[in-house]
Amino acid sequence: MNAPGQTVTPIKPTDLRGILAYVPRFQGQIFIVALDGVVVADENLSNLLLDIAVLRSLQIKVVLVHGIGHQLKELSVIRQVPISDLAGSGVTDAATLDLAIRASSRVSHQILEGLTQSGLKCAITNSIRAVPLGVLKGVDHQFTGKVDRIDTDFIMHLINAGAIPIIQPIGFDRDGRSLRINSDLLATELATELHATKVVFLAPHAGIEVRGELRRQLSVDELGTQLAGLGDAIDSRVRSKAQHAVQAIRSGVPRVHLVDGRVHDALLTEIFSNDGVGTLVYGNDYQQIRRATKRDARRIYDLTRNAVKREELIHRTLQAVERNVENFYLFEIDENLIACVSLSFYPDKPGVAEIGSLYVLPFYHRRGIGKKMIEFACQEAKKRGASQVLALSTQSFTFFSAVCGFTETTKDALPDARRQVFEQSQRNPRILTKAL
Known part of the structure; x- marks a missing residue:
């Protein structure tokens, strides 16, 4: 029962279904949530911390980082102590460091209180090892630091124990x-x-x-270009976050969001909807995929041998791989071959392409790489004039249908030459198709 005069926004079943659709994608993953000092001071903070409780209830791992610029400015006025830098990237003199430590302690405790009220376990940590920024362009930055090492074992221990680490903008040498x-x-x-x-x-x-x-979506390349250009294309108030968004994605983080933390439900709406309410900065999902060359034939053959033994893939000799190596696309991490897929076309049916030889190393399963390879192959097929793709599978047909949007069809969909090979192989794979 609600208290007299209290209004509650009803939760629609459609809202819940929308959120639950994202749960399998994000479950068990780590989100870094960075709270600006202004947002911590805003009356919406309690709602934000409840939203974080929702993320935790969905088995999403959260690490909280907070700023202190707003609180540092307030302390400076109250104590009548001038500060040498507000953002933590310029010169930090001894007086400013003292105020920063005080402001940081207060903000961390405020977040600690809010998370405790939401029934969450949390801990303020000393997990950031720092070194002085030093002298840059002839200017000694005194007590301003940069990250030297992060105690990831400690942070992951807290996360795995069900706690939310609270990371202050203060490091220790x-x-x-x-x-x-x-x-x-x-x-x-x-x-x-x-x-x-x-x-x-x-x-x-x-x-x-x-x-x-206001841009709802920005590629990292476009944002990087705008930041590097002359003039004030990017508002100076968000320039730091834009620069660090580019840095994060180029370091391997898939997505960075910038959201107004003063808006009710903004965090959940940004994460659990296609449209969002802030700005999404994204990288090139396919930048790790390239076309195979003749030198890759042996690597492809070695990569897929175990799948052939398990009858997941059709047997191909090394010579056969070499003859058709230009049909393969490879996914690499640090020049190590992680996955492959092939894309074939048929002269007797120009609008049809076939996706085959999809294989991902078992260690990299459940990371979305297989789906990414299929999406990439579909894009390539469409660029090369295909309006339909086919896939033949003995053991992964549910992946093609449930994850990649393929539907099962009959052998009549196969080009004539391909149908003959299909009938002779006696592997009896399922035939799946997808319109482009």
Whole structure:
């Protein structure tokens, strides 16, 4: 029962279904949520922390990073102590460091209180090892630091114990002395080291504007170009977050969001809807995929041998792979071959392409690589004039249908020459098709 006068926004079943559709994709993954000091001071903070409780209930692992710029400015006025730098990237003198430590302690405790009220376990950590930024362009940055090392084992221990780590924008050098660190930089470094799926910057801004236009989505290449260009294409108030979004994605973080943390339900709406309410910065999903060359034939043959033994893939000799190597596309991480897929066309049916030889190393299963390879092959087929793709599978047909949107069809869909090979093989694979 609601208290007199209390209004509650009803939750629609469609809203719940929308959220639940994303759960399998994000379950068990790490999100870095970075709270701007202004957002911590806003009355919406309690709602944000409840949203974080929702993320945790869906088995999403959360690490909280917070800024202190707003609180540092307030302390400066109250104590009448001038500060040398507000953002934590310029010069931090001794007086500013003292105020920063005080502001950081207060903000961390405020978040600690809110998470405790939401029934969540959390812990403030000393997991950030820092070194002085030093002298840059002749200027000694004194007590400003940069990340030297992150105790990821400690952070993961807290996460695996069901706790939310709270990371302050204060690091510690080898002797335990405090150094101030820019919170945007800290969020980026944490995301990279923890292999996070997302960084969500909760700031007092609707998103990233490019030349005055709010952009809901930005590729990392476009954002990098705008930041590097002359003039003020990117609003100076979000420039730091935009720069660190580019850094995060180029370091391997798939997605970075910038959301107005003062808006009710903004965090959940941004994460669990296609449209979102802030700005999504994304990388090129297919930048690790390339076309195979003759030198790759042996690697492809070795990669797929175990799948052939398990009858997941049709047997191909090394010579057969060499003859058709130009049909293969490879997914690499640090020049190590992780996955492959082939794409074939038929002269007697120009609008049809066949996807085959999909294989992902078992260690990399459940990371979306197989789906990415299929999506890439479909895009390539469409670019080369195909309006339909086929796939033949003995053991992975549910992956093609449930994950990649294929539907089962009959052998009549096969080009004549391919149908003859199909009938002679006696493997009896399922035939699946997808319109492009």
